[in-house]
Amino acid sequence: LVRSFKSSKKLTVITGAGVSTESGIPDYRGPQGAYSTGFKPITHQEFLKSAYSRRRYWARSYIGWRRFSQTQPGPSHIALAKLEGDDARTTGMITQNVDRLHHKAGSNPIELHGTTHQVVCLSCGDLSPRQTFQDRLKLLNLEWAAAVEIVESGGVVGSDVSFGMQQRPDGDIEIDDSVFSRDDFQIPACQACGGNLKPHVVFFGDNVPLDRARAAASMVQESDALLIVGSSVMVLSAFRLVSAAHKQGSPIAVINVGKTRADEIASFKIESCAGEVSFVDQTLQSLMM
Incomplete structure (x- = not known):
């Protein structure tokens, strides 16, 4: 070579x-990769068409970003x-x-394939920092943010305080899907035009x-x-x-x-x-x- x-x-x-x-x-296709655990990444069309999927995606992303952004x-x-x-x-x-x-x-x-460190508006194309979006997401969902703190610290879990979340041995957090049938999990809109925001990455099914x-x-x-x-x-x-x-x-x-x-x-x-x-x-x- x-x-x-x-x-x-x-x-x-x-x-x-x-x-x-x-x-x-974790990678996707390796022996210990995400696919080996049954993980199914969200598709571009699913994100565009389903408000439920967007809520679920951003809720999980809120949890994951806290550690992901600190990696070296x-x-x-x-x-x-x-x-x-x-x-x-x-x-x-x-x-x-x-x-x-x-x-x-x-x-x-x-x-x-883009970067998770930015979010993009699907309507006007405005770009903004992911950390800024994280802060806005927390302010709109203070009970959710508090529940994440409880679960991550090993506190008592239960539907009243943790929305059914449980800490997994691999460090991920399981989320009760019934949470996302409700409309009270709020997603910040684009500050330029009010459109839907998406991570600035190429999802599966996109180009x-x-x-x-x-x-x-x-x-x-x-x-x-x-x-x-x-x-x-x-x-x-x-x-x-x-x-x-x-x-x-x-x-x-x-x-x-x-x-x-x-x-x-x-x-x-x-x-x-x-x-x-x-x-x-x-x-x-x-x-x-």
Whole structure:
């Protein structure tokens, strides 16, 4: 891998959820991933059409954001940021992750699927910080916020004080779905036009915005080698980039555990977790020498 990439003059890196598992954020398709627990992500159409689904999504998001926003970059984020900053051959990075941990480590990737750190208005397109939305959500749902505090602190649970929520062993919180048949869980509206707000991410069933897709495609086109770290590149938006690199003759290397959609066209594949720090860090260090 190192010998082949040494001759590269412009390297592009694509990262996926496997890079962030070392920071405590579960992936989707790994052995311990979200899908293995029965998790079903909300779809774009479901979010648009169902007020119930929006209430349920934002209630769970309110709980999850408290920890999610505090996560810190892992060694792979830091090693990749060093590669991007120290090696002039690195064209740039494209990430499928929405957690902004690459940014915290010092990188500036194209966020192919957007970011949870912003919310967008579905009517006027206005963008605002997720933390600001979190604060507004709390003010509109003070009883709900207090219930979350009770459950997270291990306090007494019961329908009167916790809305049927229970702490799970994995740290998540189970929510009584009957809560969301009511209309008293309030969601802040866009402050610019009053429209519905959505996390600034590409939900399943939605499309990557055209300008973002073109920027990612251009980055791959301008490079002569592709490194995939912590991603199965199963979704078409990512695999399309890998396919383009293959068609232009760029060597493709994959560092990931488990099957990937790029396996048959990759020049190299290394079965390693991105979080196996010494190996990944040594590989990236070798590329910079």
